[in-house]
Amino acid sequence: DTAVSQTPKYLVTQMGNDKSIKCEQNLGHDTMYWYKQDSKKFLKIMFSYNNKELIINETVPNRFSPKSPDKAHLNLHINSLELGDSAVYFCASSQVGQGAYEQYFGPGTRLTVT
Amino acid sequence: SQQGEEDPQALSIQEGENATMNCSYKTSINNLQWYRQNSGRGLVHLILIRSNEREKHSGRLRVTLDTSKKSSSLLITASRAADTASYFCAPAGAGSYQLTFGKGTKLSVIP
Numbered sequence: 012d013t014a015v016s017q018t019p020k021y022l023v024t025q026m027g028n029d030k031s032i033k034c035e036q037n038l039g040h041d042t043m044y045w046y047k048q049d050s051k052k053f054l055k056i057m058f059s060y061n062n063k064e065l066i067i068n069e070t071v072p073n074r075f076s077p078k079s080p081d082k083a084h085l086n087l088h089i090n091s092l093e094l095g096d097s098a099v100y101f102c103a104s105s106q107v108g109q110g111a112y113e114q115y116f117g118p119g120t121r122l123t124v125t
Numbered sequence: 126s127q128q129g130e131e132d133p134q135a136l137s138i139q140e141g142e143n144a145t146m147n148c149s150y151k152t153s154i155n156n157l158q159w160y161r162q163n164s165g166r167g168l169v170h171l172i173l174i175r176s177n178e179r180e181k182h183s184g185r186l187r188v189t190l191d192t193s194k195k196s197s198s199l200l201i202t203a204s205r206a207a208d209t210a211s212y213f214c215a216p217a218g219a220g221s222y223q224l225t226f227g228k229g230t231k232l233s234v235i236p
Contacts, residue, residue: 119166
């Protein structure tokens with residue numbers, strides 16, 4: 012059983028398009044995250060949602076909009092894609108409490124913008 | 126949130142040898158976590174050590190934590206080629222949901 016799943020695994024698209032990446036977790040966790048990993052392998056948090064509410068929104072362009080229809084899903088929609096958006100995007104989830112607990116990551120979505 | 130800094134950036138060893146990688150951080154923590162990332166995959170949680178613990182074991186992994194020096198180390202004993210991956214530490218402050226990852230240590234285990 013896949014704990015955190017993402018679709019699609021690969022996404023190739025042209026500049027200016029709008030695309031979405033979906034994420035689902037079946038762990039019953041309260042909190043979900045989106046990370047971006049660039050070509051230098053630096054993993055940076057973008058968003059965090061706790062019980063469908065946004066709790067972290069790092070300095071991410073507003074072309075990126077997360078949407079959480081329920082606490083098991085956190086989708087990432089990207090408008091007007093740019094070359095610099097090319098990266099691997101990871102979804103993760105965790106159960107939070109006094110401090111961050113271990114996070115479970117999805118397999119990643121490799122986005123290539125041409 | 127704070128970012129851990131892993132050292133060394135890259136490490137290459139022969140299969141069967143032990144691998145040690147270190148992590149330093151700057152402010153007080155609730156816990157510190159270690160993750161592994163195989164090429165092209167998501168991160169996998171390895172061990173969480175709480176601020177009141179000094180050492181923790183999991184299989185061939187041993188993690189130590191020295192809060193006075195604000196540092197942690199991850200030891201992998203009897204390494205295998207399958208241990209080839211990048212390893213990240215993530216210090217977690219009290220009340221913070223967020224983990225911030227550094228650049229990691231890239232471990233190569235040569236068969």
